Every structure is written in structure tokens, then in C-alpha cells.
Amino acid sequence: MKDISVNWKTGPIYKEVVVIGNGPSGLALSYILSGRWPYYNGKSHPDPMLTLRLQSLSKSQSLLEQDLAFLSQGVEGRGSSAVGSLLDAMLHPGADQGLDLDPLIEWRCHKRIDHVVIGKGPPGETMDSNILTLSLSSWMELPGLRFEDWENEACSGSNGNRRVRVSKVAKYYQDYIHKQRYHFLFSTSMYL
Template structure:
């Protein structure tokens, strides 16, 4: 067996670490049993967490009894590993209260050969690509929620800055990208930096080809881990118009809020919707002032439609961009003409699966707000010997990626 992992972001790196023969186990001796006694009893009888990741009785219990503040639609296997790593997310006082019940054991006999293909960005995936986000903007997750197995973010931080991670640190994208880049080296995970153009079926399983048609590798199994930020779409773009004027931001989520924050103290015109086309309210409503003061402040400005340098335009739309002028139709039909230096559109990321069309059971070129799970694919196996992990499956935060990676690893090692 050989495995081709397409994408070297956190999900691909975590899977590679497991395939190197590192097996997670439920370990109540670390900090005592999990606070949920029923979950503890279930896991005591199935301590190998690769096995637990596919155990229907455990996953059904998690589905009915475990919830997360950060996501309302996580898969049970993602929630299982999340609650084992952060058992009491509503009562996190500092780093010491994030008491993981997961220990890792080396198991060389379970190694599975793989090729991890990182595209042009290499280790870190979208975290290494700063095209559409400021590298100095702070990420949504707190530091330890970004950790990968074997070498936690706290270990990287101490080596890099010679001090412990401050409580409730939300690091910058630049620092997180550096961590994932170094993680691959630290854990002995080789990354092939080639851009995948196509995957075709071959006598040995699959052939993974570059955009020029050259062979990267052959594999018996393919794991899609390319994420939802690699496609260039109209929903994530920045247009520079003039040296001066307002900054027009379009979007209702965290990326749009980050753009508003980065644009200040310039005057900002913010176009947003209270609900998505799928009927989901803006995610900014979820973030409490104590934990996310900057997002709570933007949400308050959205509600009041005004701030020191902020003007909110709910349910508006851009109808024309002409040199440095932007015409915006407001909800009541009136048209606002604004002098603008920049238009920043942040209405949703998307990932391209154009390279995988020959191995997918149905045509699916873009994956974004509608994940593979939303599109009706069974997970993590989406076709014979074809698997999917990471944000393609709806696990949009790093803290959730381990579960699906473990489920895939169990099937590959079985």
C-alpha cells in the first residue's frame, strides 16, 4: 500500500504523523478520567483512538451528547477528539486547564508509506499563503487549539521565543505559518512541493500528475486534503482603486471583520447580510466580548450601522465600480456613490477539486461553505480508495481536523 496525500496543511500533516506509526490512545492517567463518565466508560473499552474513530456506539454517543461553542455542525468523530483534547472548553481558565486525555505511542509496525504533496505553498498549506490576508492579523483560534500531535504549538513557542505561551494568545497568521512549516521538519515529514494537476486511475491504483502532466507518484489510495482556500473566486478578492478614499468591505463573517479591523483608521463602508443564502445568521454573533473583543466590537457597529470611522450598509450590494468610484445600492433602493481607494470582498472561501474530477463519483469542482458532507458525500471515504479530510469535509478549524484524519488512518492501516 502507498498513499498520496494531496495537501500539506494541518490535516495532511496530522495524517502523515499518524501514518509514520504514531497511534493516539485514550489515557485517563494523564489528568484523570474524562469529565463525562459515560464517555470514559466507552473509551476504556476502546482505548486505541484510531479504532474509536470508527466505532459506531462511541460516535453515536458523541453525536447526542457533545457540543462545541465554535461549531454547530461538526461531525461526531471531530467532536470526539476535540473533547478529549479540550474537555471543558466553557471553563478554560489558562493553558493548564486544557488537559488532554490523548497520549501518543510509537508503533513502527503500523507505518504506511505515503507521499505528502504540498503544492506551491509547501508545509502549512493555506497558512503559508498570505495573498488574501494580512500576515499580521490574529487568527480566530487560541494558541493551543492550533497544535498538531507530537510537537505542540507551546513547544514551538518556547523554542522560538524562549518563554511560555501567554494565556489566551491568538497568534498572528505569520507565526502560525512558521509553526506548521517547522512542524514538518521537526517530525520528519517530507513534503513534495509540486502542484497537482490531475489524478487518474492506473493499473496500480492512481497516478498523481503535475499541471504539466508529469508523474508525481503512484498510489493505491488518495487522500484529498487540499482545503477550501486554494481557488481564486470572486468571493475572496481585493481591488485597489486609488491612493485615497474609503475602504469598501463586503462580507458578514470573520474574514470580513478582519478586513474592517485592518482598514481602520481609514473610513470603512461595510456591506453585509444578517443571514446567508442558506439561512444561517452571521457567525460574528457567536463571539463574546470577553474572548473576542474586536469581533464583538465589529458586531456592535454592524447593529448600530455606525462607528467613529465605520458605516454599515446591511443587505446592500455593489452595482458598479468605476475607477475610484463605487456605486452601492442600499436595502431601501437608494444608491450611494462613494470615493473608494479599495474594495475588499470576503464572502466565503472556496477550494478547487478540479484536479480530482476523474476519481470523484460526481462532478464537484468547488467546495466552500457547502462542504463535501453538505454535498452528500459519505465521509471520510468518498469513493473506492479515495478519502477526504480537513476543511473539505467541513472541519474548518484546526482543532477539529484530528478526528477525520484518525478515521482515515484506521482504514488505511486495517
């Protein structure tokens, strides 16, 4: 176990929040802590009941300030987290039915919360690079950077929404923190 202060050149530092783990959840949380909050954009979802619940929301409040238990009622998903399934349903509406619809979330600027994200290695590095993802590439996306857009720029073209090598997802995660301009918030080689 390493003392967290030994990796900082200036000695101990103090942050309001420490995010432990720099996988996809840690990256997404850092995006929110960096001052980008999700809002419902008013579009309809293929599930009419979810659309009704979403339309009851206050447009001036972020989804973070809403009753997520109420919103996630009846939302089906692959994972065990109801809120995670709601987020998936809003970011990729109808994806389980093969639909490619625009997200129901827009990201708005808010006050940044001082934080650091710590992990054992660079984001995505612990994944086996020789295997294909189980999910389509769009399901690997992080807020604020579509995988297809990144792939067009970084890989000279996209092969569409299909399964990709895990090494490509790891590269996407590493490029993501630089494109969002918060690579300085990440510290690797940390063990707690």
C-alpha cells in the same frame, strides 16, 4: 496542472497513500501515517458521559480501531465533524469552559505507512500573515508538539494560550514537519 512525476528527480514514485493538502488536517494525518496512533490514556473528562464511554474502551486498541460514532455521541464542538469534535474534546478537555487540563490521548508507535503529502506551497503559507487567529494558540496545535513548547523554543518565550498572528502559526506548521523528521514526505508546488 503539473504532472506529479516531473517534480521527482528520480522519475515516477509509488506510495501506498497520497495525502492531498498540507494544511493542519494533512499534517495530522501524516503524523498518524508515520506510525503514531492515538490511545485513550484513562484520565477523566469533565463530561461524565464521555468519561463513561471512554472507560468502556479496550486499552489495547487505538482510538482508530474503536467505534468513533459511539464515542462522539453528545460531544459538542465548534465544527460539523463529530469525530473532529471528539478529538478536540480529548486533546483539550474542558477548553470551552476555560479549563486547561491534560489531554486524554497518548500517542504510541505503530507501523509506518508509506505516503507523501502534496500541497500548493509550504504548510501554512496560504494564510494571511497579518491577522490574528480566531482561536487560542493551543487550538492550532498539531499532534506531538504543543504550540507553547514550540513558541518557548522558537520565539524565546511564550505569551501563554492566547490569539496569535497567523504568520506564527504558519511558522509553527513549517517547523512541525522538520521537528517530526518527516519533511521529506512533503512535496510543494503541486497542483492536481
